[in-house]
Amino acid sequence: GDLTVGFSQIGSESGWRAAETTVSKAEAKKRNINFKIADAQQKQENQIKAIRSFIAQGVDAIFLAPVVATGWDTVLKEAKEAKIPVVLLDRDIDPSGKELYLTAVTSDSVHEGKVAGEWLVKTAGGKPCNVVELQGTVGASVAANRKKGFEQGIAGASNVKIVRSQTGDFTRAKGKEVMESFIKAEGGGKNICAVYAHNDDMMVGAIQAMKEAGLKPGTEVLTVSIDAVPDIFKAMAAGEANATVELTPNMAGPAFDAIVAFKDKGTVPPKWIQTESKLYTQADNPKAIYESKKDLGY
Amino acid sequence: MNVAGRNSVSRLLPVAATSAVFLIGFLICSLTFPNFASLRVVMNLLTDNAFLGIVAVGMTFVIISGGIDLSVGSVIGFTTVFLAIAIEQWGVPPLMAFALILVISALFGAAMGAAIEYFELPPFIVTLAGMFLARGASFLMSTESIPITADLYSHLAEQAIRLPGGARLTVPAMAMLAVVAGGMVLLHLTRFGANIYALGGSRVSTALMGVNVTRTTVAIYTLSSALAGLSGIVFSLYTSSGYSLSAVGVELDAIAAVVIGGTLLSGGYGFVFGTFVGVLIQGLIQTYISFDGSLSSWWAKIATGLLLFAFIGFQQATLGLARRSRRLAAAGAH
Amino acid sequence: MSETAAIPGLSIDTAPLLELTGFSKSFAGFRALDRVDLTLHAGEVHALLGENGAGKSTLIKCMTGVVHRDAGTLRLAGADIAPRSAEEAVKSGIATVYQEVNLAPNLSVAQNLFLGRQPTRFGLVREGEMRRRAREVLAGFDLHIDVAAPLESYSVAVQHIVAIARAVDQSARVLILDEPTASLDAHEVEILFAVMRKLTARGIGILFVTHFLDQVYAICNRITVLRNGRLAGSATTAQLPRLDLVRMMLGRELAEATAHTGAGRAEAGPEQPAFASFEDYGKAGYVAPFDLALRPGHVVGLAGLLGSGRTETTRLVFGAAHADTGAATVDGRKVALASPAEALHLGFGYCPEERKTEGIVAELTVRENIVLALQARRGALKPLSRREQDEIAARFIRLLDIRPPDPERPIGLLSGGNQQKALLARWLATEPRLLILDEPTRGIDVGAHAEIIALIRRLCAEGMALLVVSSELEEIVTYADEVIVLRDRAHVARLTGEEITVPGILKAIAADAPASGQAA
Amino acid sequence: MPLRLPRIGTSQIVALAAILAINWVVSPQFFDIRLQDGRLFGSLIDVLNRGAPVAILSLGMVLVIAMRGIDLSVGAVMAICGAIAASLADTHSLPVVLAAALGAGLACGLWNGFLVAVLGIQPIVATLILMVAGRGIAQLITEGRIVTFSSPELAFIGGGSVLGLPTPVVITLALLGLTLLIVRGSALGLMIEATGGNARAAALAGIGTRLITLAVYGWCGLCAAIAGIIAAADILGADANNAGLWLELDAILAVVIGGTSLFGGRFSLVLAVVGALIIQAMNTGILLSGFPPETNLVVKAVVVLAVLLAQSPRLKGLGSSLFGRGK
C-alpha cells in the first residue's frame, strides 16, 4: 500500500546492525512500503530529533531501535498525540512507557547470555574451567545483559568461573588487543579454558590473537559468542570457534506485519514479539550457514 | 593627525555571513520538502538543540579567551547520571539536585582552570583529562541508564508554550534562549567579557595591562563547566533519564558550532549570537537529512560533511566578497 | 630641540618618591641586573639610559613585579611595596608602558584605554560613555580616530599613543615609559612631552627610557645609566654633557659622530640604469599609483607622517601586497611580484616595521632567525649545513654586535634593539640587490645607530639599491640620494640633491597643495 | 606560551619509564619476552606493536600541529584507506593495493591542506568536514560491513615480523627515520617551525607557507593511510565503523605529551613517538591490571594528568629549588 514508515536506527556501529538495516529495507520493499531511515550515530538525542522530524513529516508509523532504555516518554507522547504508532526493534525500553508504543520486536539479551553460559557449562563437563570475558561497550545495556545472562548460565557450576573481564568495545581490533593482554596475564594462555565474547566481532579478533600466540582456539580454548555473523561460521568451519548464539537481523519483518495488520484490520499485536535465540555449534554445518548469510549485508 | 577611522561594523561581518547562510539554507530546505517551512520545525530546532546551544555558549567564552574545553560532553553525561541517582536513589528533591550539580560542575571547571593557570598546562590536555575523568566517574556511578520519574520532570515536560501548528516552545528551548541572551550580555557588555576578549588577543599583554589573568581564566572554565552542568540538566529533562554514555562527542559539536558561528579558534574574536546561529545550522543539516530519509547511514555522513563544507565555503565566500567591496568602496571615497 | 627644561620648584633634596635598592636578576645564569639602585623624585622626569641589552626593560619589569627579581627592595613614598604582578603595581600607583606595545590588538581602542576600569552602570559597561571619554583622552594627544575600531587596524604609532594614553589616564603617582617615542614622529613627540610636563607639574614622577639623546636633554631632569646590567652612573642632566653621557653608556668613546649631513652625495654622475622600477604602481584604497626607480648604489628615502602610506609602499614593492595597477620591472624584465617569496628570488630584501608580529619568530634561536631568509631563497631541499649556519650567525653577531653574542638563545629573549639587529642580519645574509628597510633604527641605541647608518652607506657604496623609511628626518638626510614625500597615501613630492634638507622635507610634508617636483 | 630556553625530553622518558615500572608491579611478567616462531612475544612487544598506529599518526600530526594546525580527520582517513586496502587485497597485487590506499590518504590530506591553505578555513573545522564525511566514505566502500581478506602479503603488514619484531613496529621505526630525514635533513623543519611560530614573519622572510601547509597536511594524510593499512592488516579486515575511531585524540595527546605546543612552533618527532608509547603503555597496563573496565577512564585521566604535571614548568621549578639544582 501507500504506507510510509520512518525508522530511527541507532547507527552502523557493527556488521550486525548493517545487516539489520539491509534486511529491513529488503522487507519494506517486499511489502511495497515507503521506508525512511535516519541514522542516529549512536546518540539518543539524534534519535529523538529523528522521531520529532518523522512526526513533523506525518509518517504512518515509526520504528525505533532505541540506543538506551530510558528517556523516551516525552517524544513518544508526542507521537501518540499525533496518532502515529511506534514499534520498538531489537531493544526494549523502560517499562514506564509501555502504553506509549504498539509492540516491541526484540530478542532477550539476558537469555542470549544465559544460552551461551549453559552451553559452556555443558561442554566443560565438570572440569575446572577459567573463562575470560570480552565485554561490550561499557554502559551499553546489551553488554550488561549479556554479562548478567552468562553469569546466570554458569551460576550452578562452581567449576566454571570468570577470571578476567575487560571491555573490547564490540570491535575486532579491541577484541584482539584485549585478548593479547589476557594471554600474557594468564601465563601465556595456559590457564585459559574458554573465551566468552559479547559479540562475534570481538571473538574473531580474539581468535586471531590466540592463533598468533600459538594457542589453538576451538580445541585447546573453547569459544562462545553471540550474534551469529557470517565470519564466526567461517571460523567454526575451520574448527577455530565452537559456538554462537543467534540474534536475527530480521526484526523489521515481524514489525511490518504487525503494523500492516494494525492499520488494515485494527489488530492490536502482543506487547512483545520475541525473536529466537538459537544456539549454533560446529555440528550445525557452519559452512552452509556461512554461505546463506554472507550476502545479507553483515 | 586626524586619521580616518575603520568601520567597526566589519567585526560583525562573520556573524552576518553566518546568519545569511542559515536563512538561505532554511529557504532551500523549505523549497525541497513540503512540511518543512512550519513553526513546528523551527521550534523543534530550538528544543532539539537546546542542550547543545547552552554548552556552546560556554564554549564560546572559552574559545574567545584562547582556550578550549573538551570536557563538556562528559560533564553533561555525568550530570544526567548524578541527577538520576540523586533523585531516584537518594531521594534528593529535584531542585536541590539541580543546585547541587551546578555547584559540583562549577567546582570541576574551577579545578581545571586552576590547573591550566597554576601549572601552565595546555587547556586542550587538561580538559581532555577532565573529559576522561567526568566520563569515568559517571561509569563508576552507574553503567545502566536510569529513568527519572520525579513529578517535576513530567511537569516540566508538559510546561511548554503551545503555538499554532502543533509547535511548542519547550522549557529546554526557553532555557537555551535565556542562556544565549545572558551570554551576550555577559560577553559584550561587562568588564569580564572585555577581559575575555583581551585574554584571547594576547595573554601576556592582558597580564601587563593589569588584568588578573588567573582569576579570569578560572572564572571562564568555571562558567563553561557550570553551563555544561545546566546543559546536563536540560538533557536529563529532554530524556527524563540519566545515562553514562549520553552526550558523547558533544564537545566537538559545540566547538564546530562556535567556529561555524564565526569565532576564531585561536581566540580573541567571536560572538555569542554567531554561536547560536552555528548551532541552528548544525540542527538544520540534521533535520535536512532526516527529512530526506532515503540516505543510508554512510550517505548521511557524507552528506553532513558536504553540507558542512557548503556552509563554511559559502560563509568564506560571503566574507571575502564583503571585504572586497568594502575596500573598493573605501578606494572610491579617496 | 631646546636645552634642559628644568621644572621650576623641583628640588632633588625632597624625599624620594620611588626608591630602588640592590635590584638583581639572573636569567639561567646570565646576569641581566646586578645590584642596581635608582631614586625617582616627585615631579621629575628621570631618564633611564643604556645600550641595547643593558637591562633597562628588565629593571622596569622587576619593579612592577612582571619579572620576579632575585634581590632588591622597592619603596614608594617611604613605604615598602612588593608588587607581584602588573595588576598590583597599578594598584599601588605605578603605571607602565612596556617596550613592545602591550595592548589587546583585537579590542576596540576605547576598550584598550579603559580595560579593567570601564565606566559601568549596574555592572554593564557604558559603551557610549566609554567612547566619549576615550575620544576625550586621545584628544589630549591630538589623536582623533574612531575609538570603536579594533586597535590592530591602526599603525604601531597609533597603538603606542593609545598605550601611553592608557597609562597616563590611570592617574598613578609614578609613570614608567619604556621607549615610548621609538615609533613616534617629531610632532607626536612634542605632544607627548607637553603631556609629560603637565603630569610632572602635578607631582608625578616619570621614568623615561629612550635612545634619542636630544629628547633626554629636552625633557629630563636627571639621568641614570645602566651598562651590562650594572649601574654606570647617575647625575642631573645639567651635570652630564652629551659626550660624557655617551661615554658612560658605551664605556668608550663613540667612534663616529652621528651628525653627518649630505656626505658623499655630491657627485651627480650619469644615472645608473635602474635595478627595479615601478610605473604607475598602486592599489586602490591602499596607495595611490606611483613611479619609483631603485638604482644600485642609490638610497631612496620615504618620508611622511604616520599613516601617510610609507609602509604600504614598501609592502607593494616587496610583493607583500598586490598592486592592481601599473607594472614592475626588474633588470629590464617585467615581473609579477605576486609574493614575498618571488621578491626574495629577484634579490629583494625587506625588514618590516613591526618586528614583534612580522619580524621575529620568537621561539626560534638567533641563528635560525638569521638564516631564515637565506634558507628560504635556497629552497627547503638545499639546507644550509649546521656549520654554515653557525658561521653566518657568528659573522653577523660580530658585525652588528648583537648581545648577548649567543646564537642559540631564543630571539624572543633578546632585548628589543638586539632583535632589530638580528632582523637586519637576516636580510644582509641574503646579500640582496635591493634592500627595503622600514624604520631600521627603531629602538637601536646610540652606538649601534651610528653603526647601522654607516652600514647603510657601505652597502650603498657596494652597489646595493636601498629603499628606506624613517621617521627621523635628520637620519634620512644623511644618507638618502632621493627622498619621496608621502601624504594621505599618495606620493606627493620627490626631492633630490640639494633639495634634501630637514626643512625642505618638512615643507613638502606640510604643503597643502601638491608640492613642486613630481606629484604622483 | 611563555618563551623558555630549549629543553630536552627527559620528563617524557622518565614518565615512560615510570609507567613501565608500574606495569611491572601490576603484572610481574610484564618484561618477559620469549621467542616463538621467529617472533618476539611479550607485553613490552605488545606496547610497541599496539602503539604503532598512534605513533605513526603522531608523526604526521606533530608536523600539522607545529604549523599551528590540527587534523581531526586522521581516524576517518585510516578507515578509508583500510577499507580500500581490504577490498582490493584479494583481487590485486600488493603494490597496487598499497598504491591505492596510500594515494587515497594523500588525496585526503591534500584536500585538508587545500581547505586550510587556499580557502583559509580554520583547521579544526576544515578537518572536521572530512572527519564526518570520511567515515561515511569508508562505510560506502565497505557498505557498512567488515570486509575481510585473505591475502597473506597484506596480512604480513599487520601480523608478520621482521627480524623478530612485529612488522608494524619496524614500519614505525622506518617511518620515524624517514620523517626525520625529510624534515630535519632538509630545511623543512626550520620552515615549519618558523611558520608555526609566526606565520606572517615567515611569509615575509620568503617562505612559501602555503605550499608547506599543503605538503604537511598531505604527509599527515599519508601517515594516516599507513596507520589505516596496518589496522586493517592486523584484523584481516576493514572495519569502517570502528577503525581509527577517536584515534585523532590519542594522536594529538601523544604530540602534546611529546612537548609540542598546540600553538605551533618547536616540535619533536621522537618525543611525539615517545608520547604515543606512553599512551599505549598506559592502555596495556590497564588491560593487564585486571581492574574492572568502568575504572579505565578514571585511571587514564589520572595518568595523563600526572605525566603532564611532571612536565609542568612550575613543578620543575619547585623540584629544582628543593634539590638545590636551580642556580
Ligand SMILES: Nc1ncnc2c1ncn2[C@@H]1O[C@H](COP(=O)(O)OP(=O)(O)OP(=O)(O)O)[C@@H](O)[C@H]1O
Ligand atoms: N626572559 C629572559 N630570559 C633570558 N634572558 C633575558 C630575558 N629577558 C631579558 N633577557 C636578557 O637580559 C638582558 C637585558 O634585556 P633588556 O630587555 O632589559 O634590555 P634593554 O636595556 O631594555 O635593551 P633595549 O634597549 O634593546 O630594549 C638582555 O641581554 C636580554 O637578552
Ligand SMILES: Nc1ncnc2c1ncn2[C@@H]1O[C@H](COP(=O)(O)OP(=O)(O)OP(=O)(O)O)[C@@H](O)[C@H]1O
Ligand atoms: N590612522 C590610521 N587609521 C587607520 N589605519 C591606519 C592608520 N594609520 C595606519 N593605519 C594602518 O596601519 C598599517 C600600517 O601603516 P602605517 O600607518 O604604519 O603607514 P606608514 O605610512 O608607513 O606610517 P609609519 O611608518 O609612519 O607608521 C596599515 O595597514 C595602515 O592601513
Ligand SMILES: [Mg+2]
Ligand atoms: Mg628594552
Ligand SMILES: [Mg+2]
Ligand atoms: Mg610604517
